[in-house]
Amino acid sequence: MAEKVLFSWSGGKDSAIALYEIQKSKSYEILALLTTITEDYDRVSMHGLRRSLLERQANSLGISLEKVFITKDASNEEYESKMKEALLRYKNAGVHSVVFGDIFLQDVRKYREENLSKIGMNGVFPIWRRNTTALAHTFIDLGFKAVTICIDSNVLDKRFAARDFDKQFLSELPPTVDPCGENGEFHSFVYDGPIFKENILFKKGEIVLRDNRFYYCDLIPID
Numbered sequence: 001m002a003e004k005v006l007f008s009w010s011g012g013k014d015s016a017i018a019l020y021e022i023q024k025s026k027s028y029e030i031l032a033l034l035t036t037i038t039e040d041y042d043r044v045s046m047h048g049l050r051r052s053l054l055e056r057q058a059n060s061l062g063i064s065l066e067k068v069f070i071t072k073d074a075s076n077e078e079y080e081s082k083m084k085e086a087l088l089r090y091k092n093a094g095v096h097s098v099v100f101g102d103i104f105l106q107d108v109r110k111y112r113e114e115n116l117s118k119i120g121m122n123g124v125f126p127i128w129r130r131n132t133t134a135l136a137h138t139f140i141d142l143g144f145k146a147v148t149i150c151i152d153s154n155v156l157d158k159r160f161a162a163r164d165f166d167k168q169f170l171s172e173l174p175p176t177v178d179p180c181g182e183n184g185e186f187h188s189f190v191y192d193g194p195i196f197k198e199n200i201l202f203k204k205g206e207i208v209l210r211d212n213r214f215y216y217c218d219l220i221p222i223d
Helices: 013-025 051-061 076-091 106-117 132-141 167-172
Strands: 003-008 028-038 065-070 097-099 122-124 145-152 186-192 202-210 214-221
Touching: 003 013, 013 028, 013 097, 013 132, 013 186, 028 051, 028 076, 028 097, 051 065, 051 186, 051 214, 065 076, 076 106, 106 122, 132 167
Parallel strands: 003 028, 003 097, 028 065, 097 122
Antiparallel strands: 145 186, 145 214, 202 214
């Protein structure tokens, strides 16, 4: 029988390919997508994606969405407390594992596993240690479509913002930048692919620089 799990969902490509792998294995039943929302902005934390587009993703995936709301200047303590509250609800309903799309950052994995172990839960990492160049190309070859919504200007210039995540994009990346942006070089929004029932329609809004470092592209839903 498939194990019931929660899925840590950012809306980006690593989440999408990890979800694809989990569904392909048929070993897990995903009860909900777990996403952190910054309530002051009504956007996905870190990625800056509008909540309405996140909800459209979940609808197209056919999976319910578990939103964890934090404040804009949330401390680690606030984040961990809100997350623990959500996780315990699912644990009490028989869920013992959370799936993540992390690839190679050992400190991030350790942090997740330590927090989960405090409440007797486990982490599942379906794309862990995959070659990121191969993974990026596999994502594209499978027919996934994504656009970059946040880039770190310390490592990439503005022209990489609001770009389709395709082979042209990969070919232009500096050699120091991970093809999956695993070090936080860029974040993306996935709007189509083999796990979606229908593609998510949007238009690109303005690109703004925040914290004198990150370029965000606002994506606006199209009805």
